[in-house]
Amino acid sequence: MVGQDDLPDFPTPIVMSDHGGKSKWTVSIPPSYDFPLSVKEYGDMCKKCKEVAARVRDMRHRTQILDQNLLSQDAPNDPYFIDVAEAQKTGLLPDVAAEWPSKGQGHDGDLVGENKDSLVEKPVCESSMTFIMETADAGIGHTIMQLWTFYGLAKRQGRAFFIDDSRWAYGKYTDIFQAPPVPLCRPPPRHEMIPCPPRARHLVVTSETAKEMWAGSISKPHSDFRAQDEQGLRELFELAHEGYRALWDLNNNDAQYVSKRVKEIRDKTTVGNGNPNNGVVVGVHVRHGDCHPTEYQYHGTYIPMEIIANAAQEVIDSKHNGTGVDGGDDELAKRKSFIVLASDDPTVYDAEDFKGSMRAQEQIRLASKQEVHKAIPDRHVMHHFEDEAFGWEGGFFAAMFWNLGLSSMSASNAATAKNKQLAPSAEALRLRSYVGRAYLMDLAVLADASDTVICTVSAMGCRLLAVMMGWERAMEHHNWINVDGPYGWTGLTF
Structure with missing residues (x-):
């Protein structure tokens, strides 16, 4: 077990011992940190996750899990990873939200469409994926393709899907699009939303981790989104198309203009x-x-x-x-x-x-x-x-x-x-x-x-x-x- 005084005061994957003294690992994010973390912090954390997972497997004298196919629905779980909520529930981690010696609660970010003032409190999602719109890329196209594709992936995996536009270079998501479909559940505490491993219950995806997750995790030969056979190509295409159908709603003024313009052209x-x-x-x-x-x-x-x-x-x-x-x-x-x-x-x-x-x-x-x-x-x-x-x-x-x-x-x-x-x-x-x-x-x-x-x-x-x-x-x-x-x-x- 890890005591609260032993927890690092910065976001990082950590190794801990279960009740039998055997090594496990999880990801620790102090609740005093603002959500979302920076794109670079999430990217660095993904690299550390691989290192920590490998270290624990060495400690348990087990061979490494192959990277391929970790993103599919029937992917093998890392038996030595334990999700944050589960670690807290079983006492392997302290109740982070209540007991962590912090400097206060961090900002929760801006999840598009989330109604924090609702009188009806929804249950916490069983699993989720949160896409962070922030990117160092000036163009909007790559972000939109990532958004659509990971939405499709989230739906295939049965995850609720959230969008955070806190630091999007193009401003507020709802200035350009209408708000996305709102899940019938609410997001978990932000310290439970982590960028790795790919099978984490509440996953955060950024422009930085998208490459790390997908290029190293999806089954070959589709690792760079250039599938070599039509079936694989169509699978990738349909993921993006599913996201397009769910999320493509321009703001009302632009949507009305487009509709009139299309009719004028036809x-x-x-x-x-x-x-x-x-x-x-x-x-x-x-x-x-x-x-x-x-x-x-x-x-x-x-x-x-x-x-x-x-x-x-x-x-x-x-x-x-x-x-x-x-x-x-x-x-x-x-x-x-x-x-x-x-x-x-x-x-x-x-x-x-x-x-x-x-x-x-x-x-x-x-x-x-x-x-x-x-x-x-x-x-x-x-x-x-x-x-x-x-x-x-x-x-x-x-x-x-x-x-x-x-x-x-x-x-x-x-x-x-x-x-x-x-x-x-x-x-x-x-x-x-x-x-x-x-x-x-x-x-x-x-x-x-x-x-x-x-x-x-x-x-x-x-x-x-x-x-x-x-x-x-x-x-x-x-x-x-x-x-x-x-x-x-x-x-x-x-």
Whole structure:
């Protein structure tokens, strides 16, 4: 057993003795610590968990449990790990919440949708997974793919699912999405919510531990989310799709706009006059900025827009060749077909290759340098500050994101590791939220309005679009087309 005076005053896995004097291990987090811990603290703890688990097995003279398949429902439990609540119940740990000599109770964090003031107290969840939105990645796409995938995994494992947005770079989750489904149970005391081992009763997942957990734990060959067979690929895809279906609810204003925009786009394809076919919509997603293609010859630059535009035209032609009433091409339907375009680079919309295309959405747009200097700014355009001499030409770069909300005097220091740990201003969060909303509305319109989507798989937005379309529509009907080399869909990559 471990006495309260023997417990470390910092979060760490610990070795202890059971009532028979045999070694066990658990994870100790002082309740005086704020929840959630930092992403780095959780990541470091996962590494220590592996070391401590190995040490206990050595002490018990047992061979190591293989990493593979630890995340599946029938995964073997580490017989020497004991959950925090169980350790307290059996007396192996003191009643941490009541007896721990602490400096007070830490902050409980911000679990989205949790109603702490409810008059009806729910029972504590039997098991849970809490996804921490905080990440050092400026892009929103990887976080969303992780969120969806781990939601799917939590449901497969029978866990309640919670989201914490305490330190999300894009601000409050409910400023962008509607609150997620609320479990019929409440989260446990925060010191019971731990990042390891993967079979812990109440698991915390972060951008840092996602890699550690999944890449080292899921059965091969799917360790890097690049399954080599269709069955494994579909399994990963369906996990993400389950999360998408449960969590994809944009805030009311954005959802209403997207619905109207999709209808507007689809109405433009109507031929009428008894024509057997309507036009087709080809959704095109172009990612520039700091995301470069997987295809080697374009690795240091971007896929030429001509290649993307030609692929879109081929789709339009193939849909209508030989579909006319006389067996010829349906020229009327072709003329009602067009590209719907979304890009992080405002110059793409003016490219000759995409002349006649339609923007996916105009609710929030990233401004070009020309738009920044307009005498009367467009209220729909996401501007940099007027004293800056550049716009979003070239696309989304991480440094530009971290600079949002800063004056040009301080912007040069914004992307340092130290400054990224500082709490952003309300203005910075407001602008970041606009960027996230613009990105997600682009995806929503492309997924819902397009007959076929063309994109580059190197961009996470491209992979998200496939998930949003669903396996049958995207893969079986070949309506999701990658123009970035001979690669198929992948989920998360690290």
